[in-house]
Amino acid sequence: MMCKYKTLVNCYHCFIMSNNLATKFSLWNSLQACRLPDAPETEQKLELFLKDGPNAAEFINFTVTLCNELRTAARLKTQVHPPSDVNELDSFIQEFKDLLEELDCSPSDLFGTSLDECLSSVELRSALISVLLNELKTAKLLALRKAEEEEKETQKKIPNSTSVAEELSALCTSVGISRLPDSISMEQFFDLMLPKIEELVKKIPNKSALIKGTLTKEQWNTVECLNDRLRTEYKLRAEMLLKRLDVTVKSFLWNERVKEKEEEIMKIYKPLRTPLNSDIQVSVAEVLAARDGAYVCWFFNFEKKNPFQYQQTCL
Structure with missing residues (x-):
């Protein structure tokens, strides 16, 4: 210019x-x-x-x-x-x-x-x-x-009307409401939701929350970003370990004496291998629902649990 x-x-x-x-x-x-x-x-x-x-x-x-x-x-x-x-x-x-x-x-x-x-x-x-x-x-x-x-x-x-409707639908599903009445006002909606949420809260173990305090909207967005990065990092590491496991099992099959038993070995290996999934979806909401005894449970159960279920064990 x-x-x-x-x-x-x-x-x-x-x-x-x-x-x-x-x-x-x-x-x-x-x-x-x-x-x-x-x-x-x-x-x-x-x-x-x-x-x-x-x-x-x-x-x-x-x-x-x-x-x-x-x-x-x-x-x-x-x-x-x-x-x-x-x-x-x-x-x-x-x-x-x-x-x-x-x-x-x-x-x-x-x-x-x-x-x-x-x-x-x-x-x-x-x-x-x-x-x-x-x-x-x-x-x-x-x-x-x-x-x-x-x-x-x-x-x-500005929130998209479709995304808001999807969030409300997911909220209703999570508290056990299959269908909302027609022409319901926001006040009626929250009056309907409140007893459902209170009922669910009563089922939470009598322990302190793992995460205490409040965060601003910007801080919650940062937490979401960090959670996405942690999930990505976890997935990469899990995929690497699973690849090593597959390669290790296949390396045993290179032996001429073992090749004859390949079908038998795979019948045993595949049922054990299939549940091991690198893609785990842990949301911030699940972290908020965790109790402060979760990390103690992990140390106690680590030897018995599948390593790839670590995050699920904590939550």
């Missing part, structure tokens, strides 16, 4: 000095696209408008409007104020210059000249207005894109 390439700009300067800028750079089309207030109503008025330049109050007012529209769209700091007298333009020119420098579009970089000289030439001030109009169009497009992205992010944060 910003004009930073001086070599290209010098070529641009040579080009504009030998061409009709209002036509070449579609100045009128850009002006129509931006729909600015105080803009010339016809192409003929635009030519007269550019010819009069800073000597006319209309040109000054339009330039101020254009600069401030650009300031809003591109979120610039510099504001250009209209001069009190068209014969005293020092303050206006200084603010105009500051805005162009903030845009990285200074006349010295664009045209190799000062802003005063630029405004004194019909061709150069036409080119300058064209540059500002194009910058304004670009800034508005970028602002529109950013607004659309922010809208998408906002929509992502």
Whole structure:
């Protein structure tokens, strides 16, 4: 968006000095696209408008409007104020210059000249207005894109009605409610759920929870991410151990004397191997349901339990 390439700009300067800028750079089309207030109503008025330049109050007012529209769209700091007298333009020119420098579009970089000289030439001030109009169009497009992205992010944060319905359905199933009454209100729904949950709570062992305290929404999201990473790590390690087990058993079958008994060995091995599954789904909810005696149970039962059932034993 910003004009930073001086070599290209010098070529641009040579080009504009030998061409009709209002036509070449579609100045009128850009002006129509931006729909600015105080803009010339016809192409003929635009030519007269550019010819009069800073000597006319209309040109000054339009330039101020254009600069401030650009300031809003591109979120610039510099504001250009209209001069009190068209014969005293020092303050206006200084603010105009500051805005162009903030845009990285200074006349010295664009045209190799000062802003005063630029405004004194019909061709150069036409080119300058064209540059500002194009910058304004670009800034508005970028602002529109950013607004659309922010809208998408906002929509992502709003719960999807389908996902909410699925969560409620899962909640009902977990407490033993097969079907909800039609046209049930939220108050009636919670009145229905409360006794079911209280009944389930009574069945929980009289021990302290393994995890105590409360977490924020962000912390729960972090816990979910950590749990996913732990499950992935567990699965990789379990798959490695299972692969080693399969390879070890197969290595015994390489022996010529054992090959004759391969079918007999596999009949014994497969029923033992099949229950060993590397994909275990332990949710945060299951961790929350664990009691503080779970880790003690694991030490006691470790020798008797299948290593791949470790997480299930703890929970």
